[in-house]
Structure formats: structure tokens, C-alpha cells
Amino acid sequence: MGNSEAIAAAFDGGPAYVPYLVVGDPDYDSSKAYVEALDRGGADVIELGLPFSEPIAEGSTIQEALVRSLDAEMTPDRFFAFAEEVDVDAALVCMTYYNLIYQYGDSEARSASEASGEAASTGPRPFVERAAAAGIEGLVVPDLPGEEADPLREACDEFGLDLVFIVAPTTRGDRLDELMGRVSGYVYVQARLGTTGARDDVSNQTTESLDRLREYDVPKAVGFGISTGEHAERIVAGGADGIIVGSALVDVVADGVENDRSTADVADRLEALSRELKEGAERGYRSRAETVESA
Amino acid sequence: MSETESSTSEVGELSRRPGRERGRDDGKFGRYGGQYVPEALMPAIEELADAYERYVLNNEDGFMDEFRERIADFGGRPTPLQRADRLSERYDTEVYLKREDLLHGGAHKLNNALGQVLLAKYMGKERIIAETGAGQHGTATAMAAAHLDMPCTIYMGERDINRQRPNVFRMKLNGSEVKPVTTGRGTLKEAISETMRDWAETVEDTHYVIGSIVGPHPFPVMVRDFQAIISEEAREQVIERTGGLPTDVVACAGGGSNTMGTFADFVDDESVALHAVEAGGSTLEVDEETGVAPNSASLYTGDEGVLHGARTKLLQDSDGQIMESHSISSGLDYAGVGPELAYLVDEGRVDPVAVDDDAALEGFHRLSNTEGIIPALETAHAFGYLEEHHEELGERVVVNVSGRGDKDLDAAIEETDQRDVANAPDMSMFTGGM
Ligand SMILES: Cc1ncc(COP(=O)(O)O)c(C=O)c1O
Numbered sequence: 113m114g115n116s117e118a119i120a121a122a123f124d125g126g127p128a129y130v131p132y133l134v135v136g137d138p139d140y141d142s143s144k145a146y147v148e149a150l151d152r153g154g155a156d157v158i159e160l161g162l163p164f165s166e167p168i169a170e171g172s173t174i175q176e177a178l179v180r181s182l183d184a185e186m187t188p189d190r191f192f193a194f195a196e197e198v199d200v201d202a203a204l205v206c207m208t209y210y211n212l213i214y215q216y217g218d219s220e221a222r223s224a225s226e227a228s229g230e231a232a233s234t235g236p237r238p239f240v241e242r243a244a245a246a247g248i249e250g251l252v253v254p255d256l257p258g259e260e261a262d263p264l265r266e267a268c269d270e271f272g273l274d275l276v277f278i279v280a281p282t283t284r285g286d287r288l289d290e291l292m293g294r295v296s297g298y299v300y301v302q303a304r305l306g307t308t309g310a311r312d313d314v315s316n317q318t319t320e321s322l323d324r325l326r327e328y329d330v331p332k333a334v335g336f337g338i339s340t341g342e343h344a345e346r347i348v349a350g351g352a353d354g355i356i357v358g359s360a361l362v363d364v365v366a367d368g369v370e371n372d373r374s375t376a377d378v379a380d381r382l383e384a385l386s387r388e389l390k391e392g393a394e395r396g397y398r399s400r401a402e403t404v405e406s407a
Numbered sequence: 408m409s410e411t412e413s414s415t416s417e418v419g420e421l422s423r424r425p426g427r428e429r430g431r432d433d434g435k436f437g438r439y440g441g442q443y444v445p446e447a448l449m450p451a452i453e454e455l456a457d458a459y460e461r462y463v464l465n466n467e468d469g470f471m472d473e474f475r476e477r478i479a480d481f482g483g484r485p486t487p488l489q490r491a492d493r494l495s496e497r498y499d500t501e502v503y504l505k506r507e508d509l510l511h512g513g514a515h516k517l518n519n520a521l522g523q524v525l526l527a528k529y530m531g532k533e534r535i536i537a538e539t540g541a542g543q544h545g546t547a548t549a550m551a552a553a554h555l556d557m558p559c560t561i562y563m564g565e566r567d568i569n570r571q572r573p574n575v576f577r578m579k580l581n582g583s584e585v586k587p588v589t590t591g592r593g594t595l596k597e598a599i600s601e602t603m604r605d606w607a608e609t610v611e612d613t614h615y616v617i618g619s620i621v622g623p624h625p626f627p628v629m630v631r632d633f634q635a636i637i638s639e640e641a642r643e644q645v646i647e648r649t650g651g652l653p654t655d656v657v658a659c660a661g662g663g664s665n666t667m668g669t670f671a672d673f674v675d676d677e678s679v680a681l682h683a684v685e686a687g688g689s690t691l692e693v694d695e696e697t698g699v700a701p702n703s704a705s706l707y708t709g710d711e712g713v714l715h716g717a718r719t720k721l722l723q724d725s726d727g728q729i730m731e732s733h734s735i736s737s738g739l740d741y742a743g744v745g746p747e748l749a750y751l752v753d754e755g756r757v758d759p760v761a762v763d764d765d766a767a768l769e770g771f772h773r774l775s776n777t778e779g780i781i782p783a784l785e786t787a788h789a790f791g792y793l794e795e796h797h798e799e800l801g802e803r804v805v806v807n808v809s810g811r812g813d814k815d816l817d818a819a820i821e822e823t824d825q826r827d828v829a830n831a832p833d834m835s836m837f838t839g840g841m
Contacts, residue, residue: 165728166596166714168603169445175590187726210443211713215727255443255713280447282610287449305447306608 114330115272116249118203119297122156123331127393128298128354129154129344130333131361131386132207134161134177135194136186138365142375143181144198146365149379151200153386157298158202159252159356162191164209169254171309173359176366188216188239192246205250205276205297206243213239213253213264240267250274250297258291265294278302279325281317288324298331300356303338303347310359311337322351339363341392348396349403355393361385426674427635430747431464434624437753439746442623444603444716451610456625458530463522463632470529474522474633481554482511482521484636488644488805493777498797498804503653504780505641505669505807512547514783514810515637515665520547520616522633524555527614534609535559537616538602540567540595540661541738541785542574543810544618549583559583562601565593567737573814592731595661595741599715619662620745623716627745634668641805642672654801655680659788659809660706660759661738663745669807670757680758680801683748684792686734687761698724703732705744706752706759714742720749735764735822736784736815766791768822771812772830783810784818 114120122128131150137143150158163178163186170178195204217238243251250273256264258277268275274297281304283291292299301322304315318334325332334347335356344355361382368378434440434456442452462470478484486506494502507515524535535557539545545561552559561578565587568575578585591597599617606615620627620634638656645653658669660683673679688702700722702708709720714729722730722742734740751757762770770790775781782790786809793806812819823831 165591166600168600168715169607171604179590182728209713211721211723211729212727215710215712215723215725254445255716257442257444257446257449259449260441260443278446280445280449282447282450284450287453291446302447305610307604 114274114296115269116203116274116297118249119157119205119274122203123298123353127348127352127397128156128331128333129386129390129393130157130159130354130356131155131389132159132161132356132358133361133365134163134174134181135191136163136181136184137177137362138180138369139184140186140190140194142378144194145375145379146382147198148200149383150361150386151202153383154390155200155202155386156354157205158200159205159207159358160191160195162186162188162206162208162212164212167209169307171307171359173310173362173366174308177362180369188212192242195246195248203249204247205252206248207252207254210253210256216242236264237267237270240264240271240273244271244273248273250276252276252278252300254278258287258294261294276300279321281305281321284324292328292330295330298333298354299325299328301325301332301334301352303334303336306336308336308359310339310363318347318352319350338389341388344389344392345396345399348393349399351400355389357389426671427632430624430628434628436747436750438711439717439719439749440624440627441718442716443713443718444623445607447607448603448610451606452623452625454530458526459625459629462526462529463629468529470526474525477525478518478521478636482517483509485640486510488641488648491778494793497777498793500797500800501649501803502793503645503648503803503805505637505805507637508780508782508786508808508811512543512550513813514543514547515634515668515807516544516547516618516810517551518636518668519618519630519633519664520544521551521554523614523616523629524548524551524557527616528555528557530614532612532614533558534613535616536562536602536605536609536613538562538595538598538618540564540598540740541736541783542567542571542578542814543738543783545583545585546574546577548616549578549581552583553581560586560605562586562588562598562605564588564595564598567594567598570737570818571814572817594732594737596729596732603715619664620667620747621662621715621717621719621743627717627747630664631667631671631747634664635671637668637807638670638672641669641807645805649803651803652676652679653803653805654678655682655804657682657684657789657792657804658807659684659739659785660744660748661686661703661741661785662743663748665807665809667745667747674751674756681756682758682760682792683752684788685759685761686736686739686767686788687763688733689764691761693730695724698728698730699733700730700742701733702761703734703739703741704761705742706748707761709744717746719746720744720752735767735818736788738783738785739788760792760796762788762791762795764822765826766795768819768826768828769830770794771819772828775812776830780808781812782808783812784815786810
């Protein structure tokens, strides 16, 4: 189930490695090199963060990255240009907050409506149309729960994008059913409560969440707190179809900024960490296959 | 409608209050409102909506009785409706002051804070968190938490901490932990985001006492209902005093809890004009280049968008990035506003107006030296409006004195020093001692 074939393919026949970086962090050109490094490191889907000024679902690592990007004048239009220019094999997903989606194209709509005298047709459609044209295959919108998502869902179906929802450890019962009825592409399984941020350990809430989701036929990618190959291995061995890694990678970018490292150096580090995460995921997948065989 | 039609018989019908039905079931006010929050918070918000319905609307376990009793005994309600003689003379109209500055803690904020902390208690929550701008909401929450014996953490922007030191001290005196927020410009907007982050982690045993009619459903309706006690009393008091309704009701608007609390029971009285006074800051012009709106007039100049859990009117740039706002008063310094107010403005029911920093400061001095009431800088905007627009108002005006100015004395001295305020006291001979 899903609109994007590229995303479906990414989860087909092996664990998907889904890294996240903020576009424009710390500047447009460096972040292009970084995203391409993730791709070389084995990314199957790349989540590209489009910065919003009030990222309430983000912990301090990503929050600061979003600020760096905004300071470097990232805008939705430059973001789309980036998606068009970046040279990667992985499927691209845009992660951003609803106000940017809702607002995009709104000023045009407003001036047109002022000219015609009719009410402005605001809504998510212009953003999704532009994203599709830029080669974006899906959207993740952390401040948009299923309840408010129908207009965006419709626009995504119209333009062939997947709409990924986050399932939290607190999501149960009817809410879970409803959310899973709206999701497409993959479901983002939030490994623990709270905001994004790398952790030394990954939560055992993950296993519980994966158990609850077993009956739903959608790829399950686990995120929030994964930072090493060993985490990745454990999460995939525990039944995840993919891993999402954000803060640990953004930390590498932040370290480059703090220590004034060259773009090439940071890109190499990102590629190496990506490879470690991807290999960890693959080990986890193999051990799962072996367990199944020996059972 | 003329004054004679609004007879005292309306007092008997007060209990129905149809004006408060708006938004109760689905959190929608026309196109505004809703629940735009991370999925992790949704179950808590549903739990809260359920508790709101049971305890607040249906008085389950006598919740509302206990609230009314505590807001009377601990809070000091009802607050008086006082005739302002000098202002009435100055403006040649009857001016009545609803004295929320006399509520315990010195501002209207306690109505909501006490209501929510008590609700958290009924819900079995173990910990309270809150954000604060002026420190008034934080202070009220800290007091309510101490009164009801709940541990409490309050997030406050660093810039606001510097502007409002007495309130920081008061919160700590009452046993709350105050956490400085350094992101952005360190004002209310950032403090709200930070409190939501804490909540996302602790949602299972923690209640977030949001300080205004903002945020996801059910906060806007619930906060309005707790604050509506202001208009409930004011409406009864003005009818009792004068035999009729006011022609105009004036209140300052930050997030809008003071405004909606003062307007709620007048919304259905179509003869009563409702004026929401926003902070015009230094100018209503926006600096697109720096992303700064040197004002906080989101009703007056804002655009529709989604922030902190609700669709409403916001100060934002053409991409949808939220702008940094400005006001001389930290309690009005916010880029958003409650969805219900946004709706009532679109409907033409509420008149959004802006008063700049200078006029607010004059209002601060005027109320102090004509009536012997030192208002909060937030409240002073309402008096700035009165001075500038009294000729457009009818013959009987109710102004909500949302808070007292003790917390603002440092800021007022500093701001007065920087300007040539005609009606300010001359402090030059005392400078050494200040
Ligand atoms: C005295 C006073 N009045 C008004 C306000 C404005 O807030 P709101 O519009 O949410 O009532 C504040 C906020 O801190 C305040 O302290």
C-alpha cells in the first residue's frame, strides 16, 4: 500500500536505512554534499528536513540545525530547488511542519482572490504539487495528527506522494486504527516518548510498539534515539522493517560547524556512519531470518 | 438595540450563556482552532477533552463547586466593578473598571491556573508544567500548585526573565522550578514550544497548564470557560449598577484569555461593542528582511496559519515562518492569538485595535495618577485605547483591569526614562536613589 513505487521498493527485500538531515544546514552547498554522502553510505530513503521556526517535536540537536538552516536563508522554494539538484538514488521524503505546507502558494492565492473578489483557496495542494514536481516521494509532518490530515491526504493521493504518520508509544486502540488507515509508504514508529534526539540506548517501548503494529500491512520504520550500528541491529532484529536516524547524523554536521571541519571531511564522516548504520540494520535482518529458519 | 431593551430581567437568564457553546464539541471556530500537535500528545489531549466535559461542563464529582469555592476563598472573587470618576469626567462617558488586578496574584490569570491545576488533580496527574511570558501566568500557576500541593515547573524566556524579575522570585517563593528558555528571542513563543517538548516526554503523568486561549482543543474553550467568570460577574454587576448593558467593553489581548474572559457573556448582546486591544509595539510595519514584527498585533495584522496546536491568525512571513514579535509588555509579546478571537474578528463581532508602546506607557501613567491604580503594562494598552478612541465609544464603557503593575515597575522606569512621556512623574531629583 502506497503511492510511491520508489518508497515501496526501498522497503522491499531487506531493511531500509532512512537517514534524516536538515536541508541548508549549515548552508545549501554543504548540505548537498552531506545528503549525497548519505546516499553513498547506503540510504534507501532520505528524509529532508525543511526548517520551520517553531519545531515543537524536535529536541535541541535538530532544533539548532533548523536554526542554522534558517539563518542561511533556507526557504521552501530553495528546498525544492535542492531536491531537484541533489544527485541521489534514494527516494526523497520531505519532513516539515504544517504551517509551511499550508502557507505555500497562499500569497499567490490571496492576490488572485483579491483580483477576482472570491475567497482565497488556501490549503496544502500547491505545496504538494510543487513537491511532486521536485521529485519528492512522500511527506512526514510531525504536528499533523490524523484528525487534521484529510486535506493533505487528498493532495498527496492526487500527486502520487506518500503521507507518513508517526505512531507514538501512547497511540493505541481506535486512534491507532484510524492512523493506520490513513498512512501510506511506511509508518514512522516513535521508539520512545519525547522529542527527537540521539540516546545512548534505544527504548524497549519499541518492541511493544512493533507488537501492536504487527497486524497492519505497512512497512514499519523505527526512529527517535538510534545512533549506532548496534542499535540498528537490535531494532531490526526486533522486527522493524527500517530504521530512521536523524539526530546522530545532525550531530556530525554540528560537530563540523563547531570544529570548523571541511565539507569533504564531514561528508566522509557521514558516509562512514551511514555505512555502519546500514550494516547494523542488515545484520539485524540476517539474525532475524536465521531465527525464523531455526524455529 | 437600545439601552431600555437590556433590562435587569436578563440577569435571570445568565445561566444559559449560549455564547459559551462555541467550539465546545470539536474545537473548531469556523476555519480556526483544531488540534495540530505531535501524535505523542494526542492521547493526553483526548483525555483532557474528556475530563473537561465531565468535570467542567457536567460538574462531575462537584468539580465546579470546588472551583467556585476556591476561586472565592483563595482567589478573592468576586472582584469589584468600580466606577472610575476622573476617567468618566475626562472622556465624558461612564467608565467602569473590572478590577481583576485585585484577584489573588494581581492578575486575571489565577482564574484559569487554579481551574486547570484543580482539574489536573481530579484527573490524577502528578506534576504541573506551564509556560509564562509576563510571569503572571507562571505566578498564578505556581500559587495554585502550592495551594493544591502539586510539584510545578515553569518555562520562561530568558529575555522575559530579565524583564520580570519580581515574578520569577514569586514563582520560586511558591516552590516552583523556573527553567530559562534561550532559543529564539527568549519570549513567550519559545517558552510555549519548550513546554510542549517537556510535555511530549512526560505526558503520562504531567498536565500542561497553558496560559491563554491558545493551543490545541480543548485548551481554547476550557481556558475561556475558566476566564468567563470575569464577564459573568461584570455583566451582572453593570446591570445591577446601571440598570443596563454597557455600550462598549474593552480588554487587552495577548493570547486572548483576558479578552475572551471579559467578552464571553457579552458576545450575544449585540448592542455591546467589543474592543480587543493588541500591542502595536513600535510600529505596525513589518520588517520582512529580519523576520521581525515590531508589534504583537496578530488579530489586527496577522494571517491565517498553524502554530502551537491551532489554526489561527499569526504574525508570519510569506513562507509561513513565525515572526518574532515585540511589545513593551511581555504578556502581550506573542505572535499568535486564540482561535476564537480570530473567528470573532472575521465575523465582525470583535473589533481588533492596536495601541503602540508610547500610548500604552501614557495609559500606564494616566490610570496611576488619575485613579490611583497602577496597571500592568499589558492592561495599560486598554487605557491607551481609551485615550485615543474615546470619542468613538458610547456612553457606558467597561474596561478590564487585567492586572496590577507592581511586576512592571522596573520596566516602567526604564521605558519612561527613554521617552518624553507627558504625564509621567519627574524622577530626576531622585536618580541617585533609584
Ligand atoms: C496583566 C495581564 N493582562 C493581559 C495579559 C495578556 O494575556 P491574555 O491575552 O492571554 O490574557 C497578560 C499576560 O501575561 C497579563 O499578565
